[in-house]
């Protein structure tokens with residue numbers, strides 16, 4: 001309990017000002033040669049000591065990728081990406097994988113400290129006695145490309161839960177990985193997902209067995225570290241019948257001059273009566289006021305509600321990146337399955353976000369809810385793009401979509417692009433959309449009560465986003481609220 | 494405490510206040526009356542520093558300092574409070590959060606320690622009760638779905654919590670039934686004190702039965718047209734503002 005309070009304080013202290021996470025940690029890298037070729041793919045696979053089937057899968061993806069074109073339908077503008085001018089693998093040199101925290105590079109621990117995010121995990125990572133006694137968060141830390149620390153394993157193992165780097169799961173649970181990987185996002189899915197399939201480096205693997213409720217939040221902190229290294233995370237979460245898990249992903253990255261490419265894939269699978277709650281707080285470097293140096297974030301996230309009465313909820317708070325291209329989706333196959341998407345996307349300065357969701361209703365009485373809050377300031381562009389698709393057999397399907405945009409200043413833009421395809425007459429689809437400017441009345445009212453203009457914006461915007469923020473796990477809600485304020489700093493005169 | 498000299502204010506280029514003079518000393522309560530559109534709210538907004546209320550001439554001295562130089566939040570921190578004629582709704586922000594942020598901002602500006610959640614709740618619970626408000630109202634979003642009367646009471650609650658030195662109440666009585674009026678008046682009277690000055694803008698003299706002013710001013714044609722004691726309010730109620738060259742219906 002005390003640790004939780006401390007955590008909140010820590011978060012408060014850390015998030016006082018601008019983008020503070022722009023530092024670079026110097027850990028010796030073990031890097032693949034620059035550029036992308038079959039050799040790169042083989043290098044990565046060999047480094048990870050992968051079985052033949054996985055190498056073949058990667059190569060299939062790579063060859064397919066060569067035939068694909070980069071999508072350009074998003075409302076995004078950026079210079080062409082030179083895929084040969086990047087490194088695709090870099091791992092911190094840690095002998096044989098850490099068995100205890102003592103083996104973790106102290107530089108890494110210091111990085112976490114500077115980040116201030118690993119709340120009580122910080123204590124746990126630092127090996128503080130008793131810190132792990134009543135855990136509510138477990139971390140699988142992805143540092144650069146290889147996971148170097150995994151905590152709480154024991155506790156989870158007791159329940160039969162598998163939570164480990166996906167590279168490790170390939171070795172220890174190949175049958176599960178083989179069965180599920182690519183089953184939600186096939187290797188040929190889209191340009192960026194296909195690239196990821198060829199060169200993914202690491203990510204998390206989670207398996208929750210039948211009837212088990214995961215006793216803690218599972219969380220991964222991603223950081224992009226080695227210079228010029230694109231990050232290709234791959235995460236796979238499987239919730240077996242009647243199980244439940246809440247997973248949180250949070251990101252920060254060091255300040256950098258070149259644009260950094262990131263193309264992650266996340267696949268979720270729920271069986272009968274199972275539920276996955278997946279939350280993201282994304283705070284990657286957005287670039288400077290002129291948009292220079294920010295992360296390019298092209299992500300494919302998709303969940304399959306395979307079983308009846310199953311549920312997948314995506315909650316995202318997107319404040320970082322220069323470019324965000326991301327549509328966490330739900331395929332509602334099981335009868336009575338439920339998909340949810342709660343999103344806050346904040347763009348400031350020259351940030352561009354094209355984000356939304358897809359809800360594909362296949363089973364009977366499937367339900368989906370979409371709540372999207374887009375905030376745009378500076379010269380930023382913010383687009384909600386959402387698809388609700390009702391298949392012929394989805395009798396009684398229902399969707400509710402609420403899309404609100406808030407503009408700060410008059411040089412930014414907000415766009416709402418809803419696609420609705422209904423092929424079943426019994427389906428009900430509702431869509432509501434609003435666009436508003438932050439009101440001068442509200443600003444003045446807050447300032448008259450003593451709030452600075454920046455605090456006023458933060459308060460008003462947090463109010464605007466409340467429906468979404470309240471969906472976040474408690475531990476991260478405070479952090480997210482602060483982030484909302486920070487990302488809009490300098491947006492009002 | 495407050496000295497206004499020859500104040501000229503334009504709103505969207507149109508002169509509204511045209512040479513207003515007013516002095517309010519610590520410990521005093523002044524009432525400002527006047528026909529609709531006379532510029533009463535304009536005076537309140539100008540003192541609070543709202544954008545778009547352009548001072549073209551004159552000065553406002555508050556506790557010996559030039560008030561017009563300060564930003565709105567700096568004015569608030571220095572003790573200027575405006576109870577709005579039309580309180581503003583802030584969806585998604587609870588009344589408690591709003592008030593706590595406001596109070597802590599002001600405390601911070603004074604170099605005082607911020608209150609934590611427990612200390613703050615203790616402070617507002619008592620005041621909430623005094624004003625006949627419920628805890629439930631504290632949890633609701635700021636002014637969202639509040640009745641007219643609830644909004645006005647909420648303004649007085651904020652005033653009581655923020656403990657300002659100079660208060661402007663802009664038609665805080667309008668829309669209140671007699672019971673609510675009494676509660677609000679009690680709240681304001683509780684704030685009367687030697688270190689505080691209050692400017693009550695009102696349309697009706699009935700409020701002044703409860704909050705008895707030291708002086709009553711008539712604002713007409715952009716200036717203080719007449720000043721008197723409480724009896725002036727009664728006279729205005731009877732005769733209207735015709736003698737000030739304005740049509741009551743204006």
Ligand SMILES: Nc1ncnc2c1ncn2[C@@H]1O[C@H](COP(=O)(O)OP(=O)(O)O)[C@@H](O)[C@H]1O
Nearest residue numbers: 504505509527528529530531532533534535536
């Ligand atoms: N924001 C504004 N935009 C345009 N005109 C305004 C604005 N605020 C006030 N006015 C004008 O200024 C005059 C004075 O208004 P106000 O101060 O609200 O009067 P009162 O409060 O005495 O009824 C009115 O003619 C009103 O129309």
Ligand SMILES: [Mg+2]
Nearest residue numbers: 533534535578
């Ligand atoms: Mg008025």
